[in-house]
Amino acid sequence: MTLFAEYGQILVILACVFGLFMAWGVGANDVANAMGTSVGSRALTVKQAILVAMVFEFAGAYLAGGEVTQTIRKGIIDAGVMAESPDLLVFGMMSALLAAGTWLLLASVMGWPVSTTHSIVGAIVGFASVGISVDAVNWGKVGSIVASWVVSPLLAGTLSYLLFRSVQRLILTQENPFYRAKKIIPFYMFAVGFLIAMVTLLKGLKHVFKDIGVQLNFGECAFIALLVGLLVMALGTVLLSRVQVDEAAEKVNRFANVERVFAILMVFTACAMAFAHGSNDVANAVGPLAAVVNVVKSGAVEAKSTMPHWILLLGGVGIVLGLATYGFKVMGTVGRKITELTPSRGFAAELGAAATVVLASGTGLPISTTHTLVGAVLGVGLARGIAALNLRIIGTIFMSWLVTLPAGAGLAILFFYFFKGLFG
Amino acid sequence: MVFNNPLSSLFGKSPISPLQSHMTVVVSCTELLCDFMDAAIANDWQQASDIYERMSELEHEADAMKRKLRLHLPKSLFMPMDRTDLLNMLSQQDRIANRSKDIAGLMLGRTMGIPRGLEAQMTEFVATSVETCRQAHKAINELDELLEVGFVGKEVAFVENLIGELDALEDRTDQQEQDIRHNLFAKEKELPPIDVMFLYQVIEIIGEVADLSQSVGGKLQLLLAR
Numbered sequence: 001m002t003l004f005a006e007y008g009q010i011l012v013i014l015a016c017v018f019g020l021f022m023a024w025g026v027g028a029n030d031v032a033n034a035m036g037t038s039v040g041s042r043a044l045t046v047k048q049a050i051l052v053a054m055v056f057e058f059a060g061a062y063l064a065g066g067e068v069t070q071t072i073r074k075g076i077i078d079a080g081v082m083a084e085s086p087d088l089l090v091f092g093m094m095s096a097l098l099a100a101g102t103w104l105l106l107a108s109v110m111g112w113p114v115s116t117t118h119s120i121v122g123a124i125v126g127f128a129s130v131g132i133s134v135d136a137v138n139w140g141k142v143g144s145i146v147a148s149w150v151v152s153p154l155l156a157g158t159l160s161y162l163l164f165r166s167v168q169r170l171i172l173t174q175e176n177p178f179y180r181a182k183k184i185i186p187f188y189m190f191a192v193g194f195l196i197a198m199v200t201l202l203k204g205l206k207h208v209f210k211d212i213g214v215q216l217n218f219g220e221c222a223f224i225a226l227l228v229g230l231l232v233m234a235l236g237t238v239l240l241s242r243v244q245v246d247e248a249a250e251k252v253n254r255f256a257n258v259e260r261v262f263a264i265l266m267v268f269t270a271c272a273m274a275f276a277h278g279s280n281d282v283a284n285a286v287g288p289l290a291a292v293v294n295v296v297k298s299g300a301v302e303a304k305s306t307m308p309h310w311i312l313l314l315g316g317v318g319i320v321l322g323l324a325t326y327g328f329k330v331m332g333t334v335g336r337k338i339t340e341l342t343p344s345r346g347f348a349a350e351l352g353a354a355a356t357v358v359l360a361s362g363t364g365l366p367i368s369t370t371h372t373l374v375g376a377v378l379g380v381g382l383a384r385g386i387a388a389l390n391l392r393i394i395g396t397i398f399m400s401w402l403v404t405l406p407a408g409a410g411l412a413i414l415f416f417y418f419f420k421g422l423f424g
Numbered sequence: 425m426v427f428n429n430p431l432s433s434l435f436g437k438s439p440i441s442p443l444q445s446h447m448t449v450v451v452s453c454t455e456l457l458c459d460f461m462d463a464a465i466a467n468d469w470q471q472a473s474d475i476y477e478r479m480s481e482l483e484h485e486a487d488a489m490k491r492k493l494r495l496h497l498p499k500s501l502f503m504p505m506d507r508t509d510l511l512n513m514l515s516q517q518d519r520i521a522n523r524s525k526d527i528a529g530l531m532l533g534r535t536m537g538i539p540r541g542l543e544a545q546m547t548e549f550v551a552t553s554v555e556t557c558r559q560a561h562k563a564i565n566e567l568d569e570l571l572e573v574g575f576v577g578k579e580v581a582f583v584e585n586l587i588g589e590l591d592a593l594e595d596r597t598d599q600q601e602q603d604i605r606h607n608l609f610a611k612e613k614e615l616p617p618i619d620v621m622f623l624y625q626v627i628e629i630i631g632e633v634a635d636l637s638q639s640v641g642g643k644l645q646l647l648l649a650r
Contacts, residue, residue, distance in 0.1 A: 036431050113430045164574070173577025255572045337432035342572075374430055384504030384574045384650070387438030391500045393430055400430075 004087070007423055008296045011090055018097035019289035019311075020318045025104040026116050026281050027322020031057060032330035033370040034277040035270060037377075039331055040338025041346035043266035049335075050328050052267070053274045057323070058316040060278030060361075064200045065312050067364035068280055071141070072287025073294070073307070075364065076124050081136045086295045088132055091423065093288035095131075095415030096123035096408075100284065103407055113400055115368040119408040120284040121145060126409025131416040148365040149401075152356050153375025160352030160379035167344055168383070171258070181261040182240050186233045188347070192268050193232030195355055196275055197225035203362035232268065239264050255344075262343035269350040276357035277369045278319060284366065286315035341377075345385050349376040371397055436501050439493060439510060440567045443517075446489045447564040447640075450517050453482035454524040454557045454633060460531070461550045465543050469535055476528045483521045490518045504575060505647040513643035517564075520557060520636045527629050534622060539611055542604060549600045549627075553634040556593040560637040562586055563644055570648065580648055587641040597634035601627060 004011070035049045044052065082089050100119040107114035121142075128136040174180045201221040216224075240261060249256035290311045341349070353369070353376040360367045374393060381389045456479045463471040493514060497507060530536070538546050563586040566579065573579045604627055612620045 033429065033431050036429075168574045168576055172573045173579070253572075254569055334429050334432055337429075338435055340435045340438055344572075370430055374434055377431075377434060378502075381502055381504070384571075386435070387440055387503065387571055388436035389502040390434055390436045391502045393434045396433070397430060 004296050004299055011094070011423070012293055012296050015090075015094050015097065015289050015292035016314065018094060018101060019285050020314060020321075022097055022101045022104070022116075022120075023282065023285035023315045023318020024322035024325075025101055025108075026285055027057070027319035027324075028326035029104065029108055029114075029322075029330060030116050030281055030369065031274070031277065031319065031323055031327050032334045033373060034273050035331055036334035036338055037341055037346045037350050037373065038266055038270035038273070039335030041263070041266060041341045041343045043263040043343050043346065044270055046328055046332050046335060049270065049331055050323060052270050053323055053327070054320050056271045056274035057278035057319050060275035060280075061282035061316040061319060062309075062312045064203070064275070064279035064358070064361050065282040065286075065315065066307065067203055068283035068361050068366050069287045069290055069307065069312065069315075071145075071364040072120065072124070072283045072366060073291040075141050076121065076138055076145075077128055077291075078136055078138045081133065083300065085132070086300050087423075088420070090292050090295050091419040092124070092127040092131060092412075092416055093291045095127055095419055096120060096412045097285075097288045098415045099123040099126075099408055099411035102411055103404070112403075113370070113396065114404055115370060115400065116281055116284045117366045117368045118149075118401065118404040120288070121366060122405035122408030123412035124288070125405075126412040127416040130409070130413050131420075145365060148360060148367050149371070152360060152365075152367040152372045153378075155359075156353045156356040156372045156376040157379030157382070158352075159355055160348045160376040161383050163352055164345065164348040164380045164383045164385050167348060168385075172255070172344065177255065177258045178245060178261065181258050182243070185240060185261060185265050186237045188265055188351070189236035189268050190229040190233040192229075192272050192351060192354075194225050194229030196272050196358060197228035198222065199358045199362040200279075201225060203364075236264065236268060239267075259343050262347055266343045266347050266350065269347050269354060272354040272358075273350050276354040276361065278316070279361040280357050280367060280369060282312060282315040282319065285318060286311045289314070340387060345380050348380050348385070349373065352376040352379060437496050438571075439497060439503065440571055442489060442493045442496075443510070443514065444565055444567060446486060446493065446514065447517050447561050449482055449486045449489060450521040451557055451561045453479050453486065453521045455554055456482075457524055457527060457550050457630075457633075458547075458554055460528050461538075461547055464531055464536065465538050465547070467537060469532070472528075472532055476525075476532050479525050479528050483525045486518055486521045490514055504571065505650060509643060509646045513640060513647065516636055516640045516643055517560075520560075520633055520640070523629055523633050523636065527626055527633070530622065530626055530629070534619070536619065536622060536626065539608070539615055539623075541611065542607055545600070545604050545607065549597065549604055550630055552593065552597050552600055553630050553637075556590065556597060556634040556637040559586065559590045559593055560640045563590060563641055567644075575648055575650070583644070583648065587645055590638055590641040594634050594638040597631055601631040 031053050035053050038044045039046055039049050077089065100116065100123045103119050104114060104116060125137055125142060170184050171177055171180045198221060201216060201224055243261055243264065245257050290307050293308065293311065353373045356372050357367065357369055374397065378389060380386055456475050460472055460475045463475060494511065497511065499507070501507070563583055566583050570579055570583065608620070608623065
């Protein structure tokens, strides 16, 4: 296509810029929600949270972000219908990126809560269904994505409920909770390491393995994950043994020292949360970018195609940049408001949410990390673990759905016609 | 930039700490009854008046705390305990301070002395009533620990124990009230009748303070059950 011969370079560069812009937005706004529980419960300082986030968001994005990126790239659009007009796909994806990024910026300035995932999915569905044709959208896939938006908070809530119940039974109501905590928490640490490693190996690392020609079956994955879990457990046990009883704190609150032990566990769940968030949300930025790059390079819309690594790398870098330049401020604000969440609760909420998000990433479903976390916290609240939760938040979340999806779609349609006019 | 973040607005203000503080103020008001009774028996009405002023201040403070707590408990707040039970318990707590102040006010207003033979019994009766109130305070103070463990396990058994002791103390005050009324009945022909009527009333209100304290314990049990 002469369009790509003429403008191919520019289009790719533009798409990269928009993708980086979007990734920056994710790092600046969204990460604060993922790490907010750790900062609020005082398990991590803002500085430590930023460091953890930088490392693990990047790791999650690169190692486990592949599946969701594939979905955003080509799962939502019906490749067959688009085959005749690859240029429209390029314009569409670029406008989706620009639309979502703009909406994110606007919402940040106005102080509205916005989900990066909903923005980009709404934008893609918008330009495809309106700008091209209703058949261009793979409505079955969209249906399962929307279903996952409802299921993920419920699943996270259930997991967190069960986790907190187990903490109650095994540690908090026992004779000497401090020593019980030191004995039992290593097993939770094992669970964190095992879960993350397992899902990543099974689903996430597909693209890395394909390149180096490695094929792992389920048993081998489980074995490696077991080793990772044991490693995490060992490291955790070392850190735990360094926590001594603080007599002064004991007098103020009988459980102060138990919470300090849980704070160590929260460091691990914070890493897991950052990893999970990176794996799911990087796709919001680089999924469309990957689509553009692919179409421009090959000149056609292909159903099957591998994804270049540098795209995930770019996404990871963008997120880290956003974190470093603006994310720390937002994290501080969020953390200051979540002081009612003690580590024993925060861990249950974070692990439940992280498990759900990693699972979603493994199955290629883009979900909202923030809403999943809200579901997880409500789960802990149902187990009578939190003093006061504002249920009005559920209404706010529904409202944000009703606003974000059309807004993203509308902006995308606008930009789509703009690009069509500019390059078409 | 204002950030209306879902996670920040998810957490509401915990009612437990204000509830415990309210009970602390109520107890400090009720405790002054012992000193007041001593001053009344010694016929030192200046001292009694000062103590009454202090009690009045504390009771106002408790009222203000109660109102503030009520304002922060919207229906949309999801708590590990029932909102209605919590508000009822708060009302009961507040009534303890009100009734304590009523006793002092009534006695001060009539410069009511205690009949010769009944002084020791009255002092003991007031002391036991105040002790009942202190026991209720002990139970209420366990609320934050109850929240920490999530309202299950040994902590619940411990609080149930405290409430059991509270019931025993209230039984004692009931017995003491009976004895005093019996002794007063024996003497009432020799004393001015209207003074006697009001003395009966004061005895009743002192018993009511203990009853209210026990009822606070009962409401706490309801809170735990959910």
